[in-house]
Amino acid sequence: MALTGRRVLVTGGSSGIGLSIARAFHQAGAEVLVAGRNRERLEASGLPWVQIDVCDEAALADMPPADIFVANAGGAATAPTLSTARADWDRMLALNLTSVWLCAKAAVPPMIERGWGRFIAIGSTASVKGYAYAGAYAAAKHGVLGLVRSLALELAKTGVTANAICPGYTDTPMLRGAMDRVTAKTGRSDVEASFARTNPMGRLIAPDEVAVAALWLASDGAAGVNGQAILIDGGETA
Known part of the structure; x- marks a missing residue:
């Protein structure tokens, strides 16, 4: 799938799903920039990188423009929902949901100006179902899907799409x-x-399976795919 000349930015791109996505886009000919907090892992990625905290709105505003933005950064923590500490609740929502909104605010307006773009958020099966002892995480990931669907409707006539990829345990x-x-x-x-x-x-699930879905969503062939949750879970949520 050729994406030569497309500029791609992947948050949380120095390991796991993010690194697989970044490498897949690089292999497809795109100009890839990976973003993350851990300098050692960023350097080890072998790709151009920028050190950034996705919860830092000012830092996100200084990122270079991208044609394809993959909001992948996130994290998980477990605890009984009713005994989750307020600080942990706030951290899960900030890292997994507010960060995606901040990334969209920074990345999407230049796409609209150019009349083409792809905003891809990495959700989870926790975007569509609950898990015991993961109330804060599931609430945040449900929010990601709601955000993507609302954004997709607002962007529908702009040439920019917004979608979520929702893998199971990867x-x-x-x-x-x-x-x-x-x-x-x-x-x-x-x-x-x-x-x-x-x-x-x-x-x-293998990280490369998620990367293939991201490549497809970024392609011209997926121009009509908007506001969707692409579930990669072997049928878990069927």
């Missing part, structure tokens, strides 16, 4: 860290298998 360093914490806390030896069982295919 084999990333973030998920591996979460599984390690569960194992350490519970002593269970079947933690990875229990995560994989949420997918009817019986496996974790």
Whole structure:
């Protein structure tokens, strides 16, 4: 899928899903810039990078314009919903939802001026269903999908589209860290298998599967795809 000459910016682009997406766009001929907070991981990506906090509105305003913007940065934390600390609740919403809104505010207006653009937010199956002990995360990811759908309607006549990709449990360093914490806390030896069982295919999603969906949404062939949640979950939410 040729994207030669297109400028792409991927937040959270130094590892996991973001890095897979960035590399896929690079291989397709796009000019890719990865953004993140961890300088060491950014340098290791092998791609042009910028160090940035996606919750910093002023810093986002200084980013170079992109034809395709992938709002991927985020994080997860678990706790019983009613005993989640206010600080943790606020952090989950800021990192997973407010940051996407701030990215859209910075990235989309130049796209409108050019008459072409793709805004892609990385949601989650938690954008369309609940998970126990993940109330703040699920609330934020539900919000991402609502934001994308509203934005899509406002952009419908501009040549710019807004969509969300919503993967299930994906084999990333973030998920591996979460599984390690569960194992350490519970002593269970079947933690990875229990995560994989949420997918009817019986496996974790591969980051490259998410990257392929992002490439398609960025293509001219997906010009009519707007306001959608592209679920990559093996049928979990079917």
